[in-house]
Amino acid sequence: MTISHSSVDQVASEDVASEGELSECMSGLLSVMRASISVMSIVQRVYPVEGAQLDALVMHCDHARLVYNLGLEQRSWWTQSRRHFRQKINYVSQAADLTEARREFDWLRAGSTVVQQGALRDLDRAFTNFFARRAWYPTFKKRSNTRQGFVVRDLAARRVNRKWGEILVPKAGWVRFRISRAWTDICAATSARVAVTNGRWTVSLTTPPAVRKIPDTTAVVGIDRGVANSVATSDGRMFHAPGLTAGEQTRFLALQQRLARQQKGSANRERTKAKLGRLRLRLADRRGDWIEQTTTALASAYCAAAVEKLAIANRTRRAKPKPDPDRPGAFLPNGGRAKSGLNHAILSSCWGKFAQRLDHKMSVIVVSAAYTSQQCSNCGHTCPDNRDSQAVFRCQGCGFEHHADTNAAINIRDRAFIIDHQPEGMSGDRVHQSRLRAAPTTSVP
Ligand SMILES: [Zn+2]
Incomplete structure (x- = not known):
């Protein structure tokens, strides 16, 4: 039942030769960020x-x-x-x-x-x-x-x-x-x-953290963390964190309900608690494995990553009550919300850990999350109408269409690393002033 950590890189010495291939500004940036990491735990x-x-x-x-x-x-x-x-x-x-x-x-x-x-x-x-x-x-x-x-x-x-x-x-x-x-x-x-x-x-x-393996690349990646797709990267890949299976989820909610009804301090309540705990532990193990594997895969493919800053308040939001329109003051059951709330709560713990492990394995820059999902990664036009649906992004300014999470990931990448090159298959003038303004305050030398 122990969590496998075999995927974690343990490199004896830093590969200086590959670092030489990085552009000068990038290696300067990397050395600054490397110094910021203090400890990790095993x-x-x-x-x-x-x-x-x-x-x-x-x-x-x-x-x-x-x-x-x-x-x-x-x-x-x-x-x-x-x-x-x-x-x-x-x-x-x-x-x-x-x-x-x-x-x-x-x-x-x-x-x-x-x-x-x-x-x-x-x-x-x-x-x-x-x-x-x-x-x-x-x-x-x-x-x-x-x-x-x-x-x-x-x-x-x-x-x-x-x-x-x-x-x-x-x-x-x-x-x-x-x-x-x-x-x-x-x-x-x-x-x-x-x-x-x-x-x-x-x-x-x-x-002290293991010396990071520096991949033989200067590619950078933007990472958007979300609920529908746990992790979306700027190159269009999606990673899904494993959750509880449908059966386990039903069992989890049933156990939670049972727990709420049981008398405090009773032996039966303790038994229910232990069952819930085992289910949580199983999920944590599954998630832990996934985090190790995904972060290692990203760290071996890119030299640096950008993630958005997550607010604590957003991470601990409760499911909203559902008022009954026929009976003022009464509420309808919000089981669906309870379920999404559950997913959200479980995911939130996953995101923090994900960023932490990523930071142990590669250089990570944290950028502001403001409007990353509404901004067009093509022309910089920012508008809530750009978001056609949960999955589709359609720019009202230039008509650029992309997966919404990928678009957000590209914005995150571009905020951290000002990038001049354009995604393949695009045309026209894409370097918009607003994108330059959205760049992080700590400017690249
Ligand atoms: Zn646009």
Whole structure:
């Protein structure tokens, strides 16, 4: 059941010769972008020993959650009016408070300092992301959350044999994991996150990203992410992310309905939750494989890619209620919407991961998503009427007709890389002023 990562490129050294073939401005751009990538993570399946070891891991999960929640509550006390009375709450002040709390409570002292401090560090990062407008305000972690985990720093790992490795977890000893990646990558890890989802334990190792293979090409690609076609490229290709099969989807919705009706805290409800969790895990595995394969295929065919920036608000939109026209104030069932909402929700997690993995494997430029679906990639005319239907784009200005998603992907590509050459089979003057204006603010030297 482990996710296959065999498709990930592991190249020992950078191919300098092929880089020389890139135009000067492009290689300059690439080196800037390469420097922006910090870390990536590799996930390995963990098999803890039943008994004391498993109990220790569960205890760490509980402590990490508790400390995170306490820290979050403490931070929520801080208000503008109290600013003058108390110093700002940050990681340093909270870590000092933790030391004090550990002195007082035996049960907290029984846990690991590393794990508990890790939870505070997680909280600090959650706030950093919130203030940088990358995430919502941090929420409390629940015991009922499907995913629980904790962080181990100053990682120690050793190899048992070809297939098995071990990591040292405080208070739990050496914990076994199945090696599915190059041992040199695992050794390079400095910290790890041990997590459990539906009884499946994993360790996510933070490592410097593998050196990217630079393909023997200067071709660039624009990528449009959508619902009907998960990924559309500027060269007209479509990639569809695997989803739940029709049967699985029906089962998923039925289970969700059953869950809603079941009494909270009952054994039956827990059983339904576990079934839903297994279905989600199966989907995540399928999607994970697809992401690895698609991003590797793109990274081997192009030297750089452009993606549009996705807003958080769009990704978490709920299905709209459907008012009943005969009975004012009443609503009709919106099952169809629930289904599309489900697809959307599942896809949204996929898109973020897709961009992240793509960024690990090749140079990626993020551009503004504004009007990419309404703008004509041929003449630059931007109008909502250009969109004939979900699939067809027909320009009201020049009559240019194309697949709507491909058109958007071309716009995304052209915003990132100002391209003079035209798509084959076109005629006339296509370099429009508006396209030049739509170019990214960080100009190519
Ligand atoms: Zn046009």
